Amino acid sequence: MRADACFAERDGELFAEDVPLRVIAERFGTPCYVYSRRALVEAIDAYTQALAGRDALVCYALKANPSLAIVRLLAQRGAGFDIVSGGELARVIAAGGDPARVVFSGVGKTAAEMQQALDAGILCFNVESDSELRRLEGVAAGTGRRAPVSFRVNPDVDARTHPYISTGMVENKFGVPLAEARALFRHAHSSAHLEVLGVGVHIGSQITSVAPFVESLDKVIEFIDALAGEGIALRQLDLGGGLGIRYRDEQPPSPADYVRAMIARVGRRPWKLLFEPGRSLVGNAGILLTRLEYIKRTPQKSFAIVDAAMNDLMRPALYEAWHDIRAVAPRAQSPETYDVVGPVCESADFLGHQRSLSVQEGDLLAVFSAGAYGMSMSSNYNSRPRAPEVLVDGAACVLIRERESLADLYRGERLAG
Numbered sequence: 001m002r003a004d005a006c007f008a009e010r011d012g013e014l015f016a017e018d019v020p021l022r023v024i025a026e027r028f029g030t031p032c033y034v035y036s037r038r039a040l041v042e043a044i045d046a047y048t049q050a051l052a053g054r055d056a057l058v059c060y061a062l063k064a065n066p067s068l069a070i071v072r073l074l075a076q077r078g079a080g081f082d083i084v085s086g087g088e089l090a091r092v093i094a095a096g097g098d099p100a101r102v103v104f105s106g107v108g109k110t111a112a113e114m115q116q117a118l119d120a121g122i123l124c125f126n127v128e129s130d131s132e133l134r135r136l137e138g139v140a141a142g143t144g145r146r147a148p149v150s151f152r153v154n155p156d157v158d159a160r161t162h163p164y165i166s167t168g169m170v171e172n173k174f175g176v177p178l179a180e181a182r183a184l185f186r187h188a189h190s191s192a193h194l195e196v197l198g199v200g201v202h203i204g205s206q207i208t209s210v211a212p213f214v215e216s217l218d219k220v221i222e223f224i225d226a227l228a229g230e231g232i233a234l235r236q237l238d239l240g241g242g243l244g245i246r247y248r249d250e251q252p253p254s255p256a257d258y259v260r261a262m263i264a265r266v267g268r269r270p271w272k273l274l275f276e277p278g279r280s281l282v283g284n285a286g287i288l289l290t291r292l293e294y295i296k297r298t299p300q301k302s303f304a305i306v307d308a309a310m311n312d313l314m315r316p317a318l319y320e321a322w323h324d325i326r327a328v329a330p331r332a333q334s335p336e337t338y339d340v341v342g343p344v345c346e347s348a349d350f351l352g353h354q355r356s357l358s359v360q361e362g363d364l365l366a367v368f369s370a371g372a373y374g375m376s377m378s379s380n381y382n383s384r385p386r387a388p389e390v391l392v393d394g395a396a397c398v399l400i401r402e403r404e405s406l407a408d409l410y411r412g413e414r415l416a417g
Contacts, residue, residue: 006036007287007366013329014366018395021289021328025364028388028399030291031308033375035400037393039285040070043255044077047277050259054273057123059103061241061278062088064372069391069400070282071095080123082241082276086113089120099123103238103274105152105202107132114139114147124148126200126238128175133184133194140193149188150198150238153181153223155216175201178223182230189232198236198271199224205279206244208252210261213239217265234271241276245283247369248322255280279372286371288313288387289328290351292363293343302338304357306365309342310349311381313367313374317348325352328364340365344382375401383409 006017014021016034024034047058059080062071066088071081072095080101081092092102099120104113107128114136117125127133127149140147154175176184181199188194203216217239224234239262244252253261255277266273290308297303315321325340335356342349351367359365378386385404390397 005042006039006285007034007368014326016287016392016397019392019397021287021364021366024390024392024397025289025291025328027397028390029403030289030364031306031312031387032289032403033286033370033387033389033401034289034397035067035070035282035286035371035389035391037073037391039371040073040282041077043281043285044074044079046255047259047275047281048078050256051263051273051275054263055271056273056275057101059101059274059276060281061276062091063376064278065282065286065374065376066091067375067389067400068095069389069398071097074281080274082278086110086116089113089117089122093120103150103200103276105200105276109136111135111139115143118143118145118147122148124150124197124236126150126152127184127188128152130176130180130184133188137188137191137193146193146195148195148197150196150200150236151176151181151184151188152200152202152238153178153220155201155203155219178219181223182227185227185232186230196232196234198234198238198274200238200240200274202238202240202276203242205242207242208244208250210253210258213242213258214261214265217262221265221269236274237266237271238274238276241278241280243277243280245280245369245372248324252280281372283372284369286369286374288351288367288370288374290365290367292359292361292365295338295359295361302336304338304340304355304359304365306340306342306351308351308367308387309344309382309384310346311344311379311384312342312387313351313370314377314379315373316351317346318377323352323370324368325355325357326366326368327357327359328366331358331360331363333358344384380404380409385409 057080059082060074061082075097082103084106102122105126152175188196290306294305310317335358340352388403389401391400
């Protein structure tokens with residue numbers, strides 16, 4: 001899904017589907033997250049259509065954007081869910097998702113979270129260490145249940161992405177090294193309290209080539225075949241997520257091309273296939289709408305100071321990530337070059353450097369490709385209320401998360417003494 005597919009210019013101003021962004025700003029204020037229902041539907045359908053005829057499940061990675069309305073929409077389109085916390089499981093259930101279609105990943109599951117997931121009846125745990133396996137076995141024994149497990153293995157494959165979002169190399173904290181995984185499978189296979197379903201792999205995020213996926217899959221298939229030789233037959237292969245999107249000039253494969261490449265490698269093997277996309281479902285389905293408060297010129301550069309900040313969109317400060325930034329209604333004047341920055345008291349508080357814009361104070365800007373790891377990573381730093389979220393469906397728009405109030409910032413706090 002291209003960033004501008006559902007956020008296009010008409011008659012000199014940007015729209016979200018059939019709603020002018022100007023109207024959304026007037027109604028809900030700024031900063032504000034705006035999502036396109038059509039973009040979300042097209043993204044999930046691209047996966048499910050590519051998997052038609054296969055025993056497969058698309059498990060949306062909730063960490064990308066856990067908003068209840070988005071979770072519900074994807075559940076209604078047949079998605080399962082990849083979670084990494086008890087809070088995310090609670091969100092799936094609150095949104096009407098089916099726990100039996102949930103995979104619980106993550107390296108630090110607590111005993112309480114394991115109990116919560118067993119009680120809910122999730123599809124499986126993606127186990128990532130020997131210690132976690134022993135803890136899960138003990139929790140399951142205490143409930144008289146068998147915990148369904150899949151092992152996330154670490155294939156030591158370079159995903160060729162930002163080091164902060166690379167997860168499949170031996171120096172990363174994620175997964176069980178292939179050299180150690182066989183012993184864990186043997187233990188789980190012999191346990192009265194564990195049910196071995198399969199194996200999983202996830203090598204990173206914002207991957208823009210099929211090659212790393214194929215390399216890791218080949219290693220995992222070889223490993224599965226070796227297990228079968230020991231009489232441990234697996235039923236499920238979790239291929240993880242990580243497919244990238246276009247932020248600037250990247251050319252990632254489409255979901256259909258990616259899925260076809262994976263299916264070609266798997267062939268006729270009778271495994272249920274799980275995919276865990278996050279960014280590629282929601283990233284380009286959302287923008288961050290913000291208003292230009294001040295233009296500040298110095299001898300070195302000019303700043304466009306907006307009302308959104310690093311607490312609203314962390315990715316530029318955290319990864320030096322690039323997001324397209326456009327004027328909602330460009331002025332009929334020569335563009336100037338600005339650093340687009342927020343009001344937070346950090347030099348890292350920027351949304352974009354060296355952007356050419358035809359704007360004046362008071363104008364609206366749209367920060368594109370903000371549907372993934374935008375609101376989900378936002379914070380109250382500098383005691384700033386978190387932004388609202390709006391879902392657009394054709395000519396209609398609905399508020400799916402209210403803007404936090406100032407009272408919300410300290411709700412639950414107590415004065416000592």
